Amino acid sequence: MEDHGKQLIQHIADMQEEEAAKLAREMLDSGYDPVKLLGHCREAMEIVGKRYEQGEYFLPELMLAGEMLKAIGDMAKPLIPQDASDGQAAGTVVIGTVQGDLHDIGKNIVVFMLEINGFKVVDLGIDVPIAKFVDSIKEHKPQVVGLSGFLTLAFDAMKKTVEAIREAGLRDHIKVMIGGGQVDDTVKIYTGADAFGLNAMDAVSLCKHWVPT
Amino acid sequence: MAIPGVSIIGDRINPGFKATKALVESEDLAGLQALAVRQVQAGAWCLDVTVGPRGYQDAHFLTEVIQALQSTVNVPLCFDYPSAAVQEVCLKAYCPAKAGGRKPVVNSLAETRQEMFELLKIRPFQVILMASERLEDGSPKSNKLTSEVLGVARRMTGKLTQEYGFSRGDIFVDVTIHSLVSDLDGLTKMALEAIRSIREDSELNGVHIIGGLTNIGNMLPSLKFDDVPLRQLVESAFLTLAVPLGFDTIMGTPWNNFRILPDDNIVLQAVKEFTELKGLNAIRRLRQLWAQAKSSVNQ
Numbered sequence: 048m049e050d051h052g053k054q055l056i057q058h059i060a061d062m063q064e065e066e067a068a069k070l071a072r073e074m075l076d077s078g079y080d081p082v083k084l085l086g087h088c089r090e091a092m093e094i095v096g097k098r099y100e101q102g103e104y105f106l107p108e109l110m111l112a113g114e115m116l117k118a119i120g121d122m123a124k125p126l127i128p129q130d131a132s133d134g135q136a137a138g139t140v141v142i143g144t145v146q147g148d149l150h151d152i153g154k155n156i157v158v159f160m161l162e163i164n165g166f167k168v169v170d171l172g173i174d175v176p177i178a179k180f181v182d183s184i185k186e187h188k189p190q191v192v193g194l195s196g197f198l199t200l201a202f203d204a205m206k207k208t209v210e211a212i213r214e215a216g217l218r219d220h221i222k223v224m225i226g227g228g229q230v231d232d233t234v235k236i237y238t239g240a241d242a243f244g245l246n247a248m249d250a251v252s253l254c255k256h257w258v259p260t
Numbered sequence: 261m262a263i264p265g266v267s268i269i270g271d272r273i274n275p276g277f278k279a280t281k282a283l284v285e286s287e288d289l290a291g292l293q294a295l296a297v298r299q300v301q302a303g304a305w306c307l308d309v310t311v312g313p314r315g316y317q318d319a320h321f322l323t324e325v326i327q328a329l330q331s332t333v334n335v336p337l338c339f340d341y342p343s344a345a346v347q348e349v350c351l352k353a354y355c356p357a358k359a360g361g362r363k364p365v366v367n368s369l370a371e372t373r374q375e376m377f378e379l380l381k382i383r384p385f386q387v388i389l390m391a392s393e394r395l396e397d398g399s400p401k402s403n404k405l406t407s408e409v410l411g412v413a414r415r416m417t418g419k420l421t422q423e424y425g426f427s428r429g430d431i432f433v434d435v436t437i438h439s440l441v442s443d444l445d446g447l448t449k450m451a452l453e454a455i456r457s458i459r460e461d462s463e464l465n466g467v468h469i470i471g472g473l474t475n476i477g478n479m480l481p482s483l484k485f486d487d488v489p490l491r492q493l494v495e496s497a498f499l500t501l502a503v504p505l506g507f508d509t510i511m512g513t514p515w516n517n518f519r520i521l522p523d524d525n526i527v528l529q530a531v532k533e534f535t536e537l538k539g540l541n542a543i544r545r546l547r548q549l550w551a552q553a554k555s556s557v558n559q
Contacts, residue, residue, distance in 0.1 A: 062547070106441045106479050107543045114540055149393060149402040156442065174400065199313050200342055229276060229312060237313075 052087045059091035059115050071119045081123035088116050096248050116163040136167040138258030141183045142193035143171030145204035150197035153227050160247040177211045184217050190258045192221050197228040205238040222257045263518055268510045269338055270299030275312035284311050293332040300333045302514035310340035319349040326353040338365035344376045351382040371412050372400040389416050392436035409454040417464055428466035437471040439478040449535040459506025473512035483553035492516050497531035526552050
């Protein structure tokens with residue numbers, strides 16, 4: 048059965064979608080441990096992430112890998128006993144496109160990637176009022192808040208959102224990451240965020256770094 | 261190689277390009293001037309200008325850049341800021357006489373930021389009209405339907421011509437071209453349909469239709485087909501589909517060899533099929549190109 052595990056990792060890492068889904072189905076049907084199977088998926092995703100960093104893979108491969116993990120996750124999760132799946136989330140992330148900005152493609156990919164990496168994601172959508180971020184942080188108590196924006200005007204909204212979080216006394220309990228458009232170190236400092244990310248994998252790395260599993 | 265009936269606004273003076281970012285950060289005015297000259301030589305009739313976020317705080321630097329560019333090239337400039345305050349700095353710095361008397365271009369006006377009409381007090385300008393957002397019951401909404409894009413184009417063109425004295429030829433409707441690799445929602449197809457419906461609308465007769473072409477190739481692999489970068493071929497594939505529908509102004513990199521591709525070009529075929537697909541199926545079709553590029557290398 049170990050060979051099956053390796054083969055599954057390879058199918059996912061090599062973007063063989065149909066083969067991966069078929070093999071996962073067969074493994075689960077013949078009694079393979081679903082928790083162990085999801086472990087293989089994570090391992091495969093790390094390979095995909097490395098290939099992405101090395102310029103061998105691009106955004107489409109990340110999306111397809113995400114889709115494979117989601118499909119296999121949907122097969123495996125119902126087979127995991129309830130008590131074992133409690134507290135499975137690696138951490139909670141509240142995310143949204145800041146007020147005045149309507150762009151959401153990048154943010155949606157980040158949400159997708161965080162979820163398949165085991166984070167509970169509260170997605171507030173686009174053009175999110177500052178107060179909504181603050182309320183959501185009070186309600187969900189996340190470890191990380193993600194502020195997304197494509198327009199350069201979004202930098203001001205990010206700054207105001209971070210200030211409002213501070214004024215609400217919540218800033219010390221969370222890490223803030225920003226992404227989208229032309230973010231860089233200058234923008235990070237301007238907005239008062241803790242870090243910026245240039246792509247969805249950056250967001251996953253930041254969250255994993257801040258919320259050790 | 262030019263496409264008949266299609267003009268180019270050069271988009272390189274934008275720190276979104278790494279090389280330009282370095283020029284802006286080191287305040288290398290001579291470097292920016294050289295970049296301007298190169299774009300004009302490659303066929304741009306107008307140059308888009310932004311120095312990035314710094315433009316919001318540093319009116320002096322922005323003015324200096326505009327003056328430096330105008331002392332080198334005699335084409336109009338197109339100011340790329342969604343802020344009336346920054347546009348005011350740009351319009352005041354602009355000297356029409358140095359562009360053969362031609363008006364600058366404001367990039368961009370939107371239904372969601374009509375305060376920019378006030379800028380006409382400074383000087384007349386041409387305008388890029390962003391059609392990807394609309395105002396609905398007083399709040400901004402992202403357009404996902406061709407009819408919504410057409411609605412914005414009609415309302416705003418009506419306003420610009422009837423209330424503010426613009427001629428339709430002074431209006432460039434921006435249909436917003438998205439990055440192909442992240443287009444899960446059929447937005448590329450919507451842009452093509454929007455071009456067709458704007459061009460077929462008699463109320464919009466005479467407006468230009470523009471799109472930021474560089475965006476379409478963002479995040480694509482750096483593959484080549486017969487020594488031509490995939491990004492360039494994807495740009496030309498879009499033009500091959502869009503120009504017959506009425507697209508007439510490229511916001512892009514002037515030396516990217518824009519051309520109409522032959523029917524049997526494999527990148528054109530992939531982009532065509534991509535626009536008929538949605539979600540991950542569209543992405544899967546795009547990925548087939550990677551393999552095709554590799555096999556064309558091996559041949």
